[in-house]
Amino acid sequence: MSTHARPRIGEQHCQECLVSIGPERIREEFPTLWTKVHGKPLVYLDNAATTQKPRSVIEALTRYYTEENSNVHRGVHLLSQVATQAYESGRTKVRQFVNAAHDREIIFTRGTTEGINLVAQTYGRRALRAGDEVLISAMEHHSNIVPWQMICEEKGAALKVIPMNDAGELLLEEYRRLLTDRTKLVAVTHVSNALGTVNPIQDVIALAHGRGIPVLVDGAQAVSHMPVDVRELDCDFYAFSGHKLFGPTGIGILYGKAYLLEAMPPYQGGGDMISAVTFEKTIYNTLPYKFEAGTPHIAGVIGLAAAIEYVERVGRNQIAAYEADLLAYGTEILTAVPGLRLIGTARDKAGVLSFVLDGIHAHDVGTILDLEGVAVRAGHHCAMPVMKRFGLPATARASLAFYNTRADLDALAKGLHKVREVFA
């Protein structure tokens, strides 16, 4: 399949670790990383917003639209069978990636947000009564706050929040106290997008299960940085997005335990989610199709499967180890920038360096870094309650992927010195 003379990562190097493959070899496979912005080489440090795509993903999308485009699950013709097979083998790929027990536990969505909304509107609507509580954490992205607010308001239930300390770590003792007979669901992020905190999600789940409470994990920021095993975690739901995992936008995954998904009503009605329809009554399809109304994002699944293959070739343990080193280096050089304060200093972190500079607004930092070719995020990171908790209107955030290098972080530090020069 390769159109290149040099073997691609994995084809001859599957046993090698990321560091020995070398970041340069990896960067070669991400065309966006070769582009220039404002006449300078792009230093892409906005991976928590979205990741760049390797050539294998781009080629998988092209191949599908060029050679296989067809609708799934209904054609008797060859192309439809090819597309159906590619789509369903993508599901198997995802199932293996998170180590779920069954393919039918993998629901394709538009993204993490839709996965959480699905659970809120189906499981939540069935489970919640007036006076019940849903428990989230103080570091949630808006997408793991608002869907719960909406259903709580509708049901007369209350939204409770697990607090965190100044480092951005959840207070587990407080959490223990907040778990009561009224708690019907816990929804917590695996990794904070604004702070980088890796939550002790296994403890969070075990404590909730001790009281028979199911747990949804927002995995949007976790899957690109570390191995995730939903059976080892024993989470009840795990939602994530393809585009933060080097795959296409518009495709997401909701993992749910089969017995929970079976008991949940459908989310949306339409084609594919039915077994039989009359004007009097509809019999819903089995899992996972019950939750996949309408023509799905077939190309998205195919691209996602290619992204997962890529990540597995690089190796998730290797990625975690490489990024831990990169994060430590970034923390060290940013701490050395005068007037810089890191926001989010948890002991266990992944991929995120959020910071403020004395007397300089995050948006000015972002604009000046952009002119230097360095792409970071500036703002509230869709986590306004996190900003409020730290008493800040906004932070600047550099977020990492395995294709980033120490040179990228050096460019960031150099850019920050320029910011300080401008405002001196």
Place this chain on the structure above:
Amino acid sequence: MSDLRELYQQVILDHYKRPRNFKKLDGATRQAEGNNPLCGDQITVYLHMDGDLIRDISFEGAGCAISQSAASLMTTVLKGKTKAEAGALFEKFHEMVTGGENAVDPMELGKLAVFCGVKEFPVRVKCASLPWHTMRAALEGQNGSVSTE
């Protein structure tokens, strides 16, 4: 670097660090609040009107260098202007920072011309225009707050 200096001109940085008329205005006859939810820029503009004349103007707020310096410079040019003159300046300023159809000669805007570079930065246009939208809301006696969203 030229783009950078174009945007962050010394005058802008000076007004950011030492904002003029940065206070609550005693005897204000009108005031309005403006917010840019995306950045967290926040501004309150106070006006002391004498008929159609802006007798005095001040502001309070917090945010990025562009929004705060735009507010500061705005207060320095609007003191003593009539409502109609302020409205006309609003239009010209808006045209300049958005790079609109009716190209404005920055010379017409006097010292406000330092914001000319903003048009090259579409995501920052809201920062520069927030104080002006807020001022206009105060001028027109609108209640509540202005948002750039």
